Amino acid sequence: MILEAKNLVKWFGTEENKTYAVKDVSFSVNYGEMLYIVGPSGSGKTTLLSIISGILRPNAGVVFVKDKELWKLNDNEMADFRLFSIGFVFQDFHLFPRLTSVENVAIPLILQKKSWEESIAAGYKYLEIVGLKDRADLPPHKLSIGEQQRVAIARAIISEPDLLIFDEPTASLDGDTGKKIISFVRDNILSAKKAIIIVTHDNRIYNYATRILRMEDGKIMASNKGEF
Amino acid sequence: MNxxxxxxxxxxxxxxxxxxxLIxxxxxxxxxxxxxxxTFTGIIQKTSSQIINLNADMWVMDPSVDSTRDNIPIPDYVLDAVRSIQGVKFAVPLYSGSxxxxxxxxxxxxxxxxxxxDSTLFGRPQIIDGNINAIFNDDAFIAIKDSDFSKLDSPKNGTTFEVNDHRGIIVGTGKVSMGGLFGxxxxxxxxxxxxxxxxTTRFTISYILLNPKNxxxxSYIKQEVTKLGYKTWTRQEFIDANSNYYMFKTGLGTNIVIMTLxxxxxxxxxAGQTxxxxxxxxxxxxxALKAIGAKKRDLMEMIFFQAAIVGFLGYGFGVFASSTLIALAKLRLPNYASVVTFPTMIFSFFLVLIIVSFSSYIGIRKILKIEPFDIFRG
Structure with missing residues (x-):
């Protein structure tokens, strides 16, 4: 097991006027899994994703990642944990428009204080893995949305994290491109030593999941294998 | 560079x-x-040109004197009294007037x-044409070859003129360290x-110039001169007093401070807005970088480094541009009172540091406030 979440609770607002985003959620993720968290807007998917990736502190509950209790880490330890153990692919990719693709990909290694040369060399290698080596020296805005998505994936995997987190990865993509990307991730990135958690409400890609958690009103309503 | x-x-x-x-x-x-x-430094320096050119260690003057513009005659007996003070190496009279x-x-x-x-020629200019001994000739004057020399129709040795209905003759030309401000x-x-x-008035000495033995x-000389009812300033004290006069009593300093501000x-x-x-x-x-794992100090380092680079480049270009402009202006206007000095450069650099610090502060404050969770929420 790579991740275990127990009795997670998160609310926003004041003590008197609480709005619960996550209500007593427990689940676990195993190595080799491609877990989807699905549900309608406002169901608490993104909040849950933020809690298990060490970005948003829960009001109650615990998260263990590789047997380490996540929310007992201090700020710097948490930043290091995210940097070395988690790869993020954001919904809007958040690539720096003023850097080339390879420079964007190299950023996690640069934050790990690796040298510029080493980071860029690794950037080329991972862009080759996602099939974009020939586009490495172009800035993101010269790439198609699908290509930008792959640059973001290369950035997420360059530090070889055990856990990859994708936030709405196909939201900006057309159906075919979305399927291609997820298919690529499953076939090339997922391994027995990694786990991938994907938050999505795109039912066109449900059949690529090994397991699907369906959320509604901050609770996990169902846990299914494969497509709903 | 990492x-x-x-x-x-x-x-x-x-x-x-x-x-x-930004640059x-x-x-x-x-x-x-x-x-x-x-410009301010240049003007202030030029107002003290007489003090710099005559190069006396100490100046004795009437207590009312604030600057070199004040010219309050001193009676002859003060010169004798000053000469008799212990520690005075020599003391000479000076006439300064228009x-x-x-x-x-x-x-x-x-x-x-x-x-x-007459006896020592103390404070004489450096002669560039003629002989200093010619100053003892009848009606002799030495013209100073500075940016205002041409206003005397660029006289040569032997050129005659009248001053207050008296004949004058140029017997040499000389140069001094610094030209005056008033052209x-x-x-x-x-x-x-x-x-x-x-x-002249009844009293004729404008200032008494003296050098101490040591x-x-x-301080002893100052005390003794004070007892005579006069005051003594060292060269630097006189320059400072002169600067303070122009800075605080003429409005010049206020205007320069306002323009600099x-x-x-x-x-x-x-810079801050950009x-x-x-x-x-x-x-x-x-x-997103914060979400990925960038620490606060990483982001602060990036922002401050960017601000510092912009600041240093802007400062370098600014100093170069101002020095070039001043040099070009001096080619066309030899009397242009503007001097780039080390303190001027340090002062500008200090202000640039404030600009850089302010710019980085507002950038860093914004970046530190953003929560990685906001990135997920979109």
């Missing part, structure tokens, strides 16, 4: 529009600040006349001739 700083530089350099706006903003701020402070010169062309020209001690040419002559040819004697505010607002826009444009990306 890899993170390289990323910071690329983010900065690749946004050419904002980068050049030009700071450059113009530095240019204006340098021109203001250099005279109306009628040139051979018939034109009149206001002139600064300096009468130096009048300078003639040197003997003290005795100056007080004979020029209208610097330790200065305006230049600073312009630079601060242009830098803020630069940070805002990349704000979500910096938020």
């Amino acid at each position: 890899a993170l700083q390289t990323v910071a530089l690329k983010l900065l350099f690749n946004d050419k529009g904002k980068f050049f706006t 030009i903003g700071i450059m113009f701020a530095v240019l204006l600040m340098m021109l203001m402070t250099a 005279g109306l010169v009628k040139l051979s062309s018939g034109r009149y020209q206001a002139t600064q006349i300096v009468g130096i001690d 009048t040419p300078t003639l040197y002559t003997l003290y005795s001739r100056a007080i004979k040819d020029l209208p 610097t330790k004697d200065i 305006v230049s600073f505010i312009v630079g601060l607002s242009v 830098f803020y826009a630069f940070v805002l444009e990349n704000l979500e990306k910096f938020g």
